[in-house]
Amino acid sequence: MKSQWECFLQNLGVWEGSFTNFSPQGTLLNDTPSRLSLEGLNNNQTVRLTLCRSGRDDLVKEYSSLGRSLLFFENGSFSEGVIQLGPFSEFGGELALVHENRRLRLVQLFDNTGELKELILIREHLARTPADERSTLQINDLLGEWQGQAVTIYPDLRSPDTYSTIFKLQLDDAGRLIQSTSFAERTITSTATIKDSIVLFDQNPQKQVQVLFLPNGASATSPVKVQLRQPFFLEVGWLIQPNLRQRMIRSYNDKGEWVSLTLVTEERKL
Numbered sequence: 229m230k231s232q233w234e235c236f237l238q239n240l241g242v243w244e245g246s247f248t249n250f251s252p253q254g255t256l257l258n259d260t261p262s263r264l265s266l267e268g269l270n271n272n273q274t275v276r277l278t279l280c281r282s283g284r285d286d287l288v289k290e291y292s293s294l295g296r297s298l299l300f301f302e303n304g305s306f307s308e309g310v311i312q313l314g315p316f317s318e319f320g321g322e323l324a325l326v327h328e329n330r331r332l333r334l335v336q337l338f339d340n341t342g343e344l345k346e347l348i349l350i351r352e353h354l355a356r357t358p359a360d361e362r363s364t365l366q367i368n369d370l371l372g373e374w375q376g377q378a379v380t381i382y383p384d385l386r387s388p389d390t391y392s393t394i395f396k397l398q399l400d401d402a403g404r405l406i407q408s409t410s411f412a413e414r415t416i417t418s419t420a421t422i423k424d425s426i427v428l429f430d431q432n433p434q435k436q437v438q439v440l441f442l443p444n445g446a447s448a449t450s451p452v453k454v455q456l457r458q459p460f461f462l463e464v465g466w467l468i469q470p471n472l473r474q475r476m477i478r479s480y481n482d483k484g485e486w487v488s489l490t491l492v493t494e495e496r497k498l
Contacts, residue, residue, distance in 0.1 A: 367397075375495060
């Protein structure tokens with residue numbers, strides 16, 4: 229097992245791309261070109277982050293250790309966010325997937341009433357490599373059966389769990405989406421309505437979850453409203469190739485505590 233710092237170092241390099249802001253309904257608000265440098269100093273004992281965005285002052289940070297709100301997987305994928313949902317406080321998290329020369333990062337922000345406020349999609353590639361951008365995700369891109377491998381890591385750094393997954397998506401005769409997820413000898417089935425780029429799991433009006441389809445094969449899954457005394461999760465999905473997808477899930481318990489982070493790599497069964 230690599231240390232968390234070694235996993236962080238998988239992200240060294242210069243990443244070019246853009247920060248794209250969306251409303252909770254998927255309306256594109258603005259798009260800002262970006263250049264982010266992660267440079268190892270002192271024999272990689274320190275990492276300097278420099279973020280340049282058009283029309284903004286450069287952001288410079290140095291890291292020599294990692295905070296409790298942040299966890300990395302061995303391939304460099306990571307998540308950072310609020311570790312405890314509090315009453316009347318803003319909430320949010322970032323989920324970042326890494327594949328070869330590309331990164332896809334998603335920030336989900338909620339206001340102090342728990343309502344989803346804004347999404348920021350960050351699409352990046354290493355400098356001097358092709359961007360290889362995919363089109364906006366469509367429901368037909370995901371229909372079928374996906375077989376995957378999942379790794380779950382924990383904020384207390386106990387040993388990871390690894391297990392197989394099966395993810396099935398199909399449409400019924402009425403056009404509703406039927407989703408079935410199987411893992412660790414459990415199967416969860418739910419249904420959703422589809423309207424334009426939004427999939428809404430609305431079986432329980434008190435616990436509605438939405439999936440928003442975004443550019444570059446991305447999807448953003450979150451509660452419509454985060455609430456205390458209800459477990460919830462944030463998820464990003466990335467269709468890297470027509471039959472290869474990654475998902476990352478940041479899970480919170482009914483006390484609002486961040487409890488785990490899961491990375492799923494899945495392939496569509498042909």
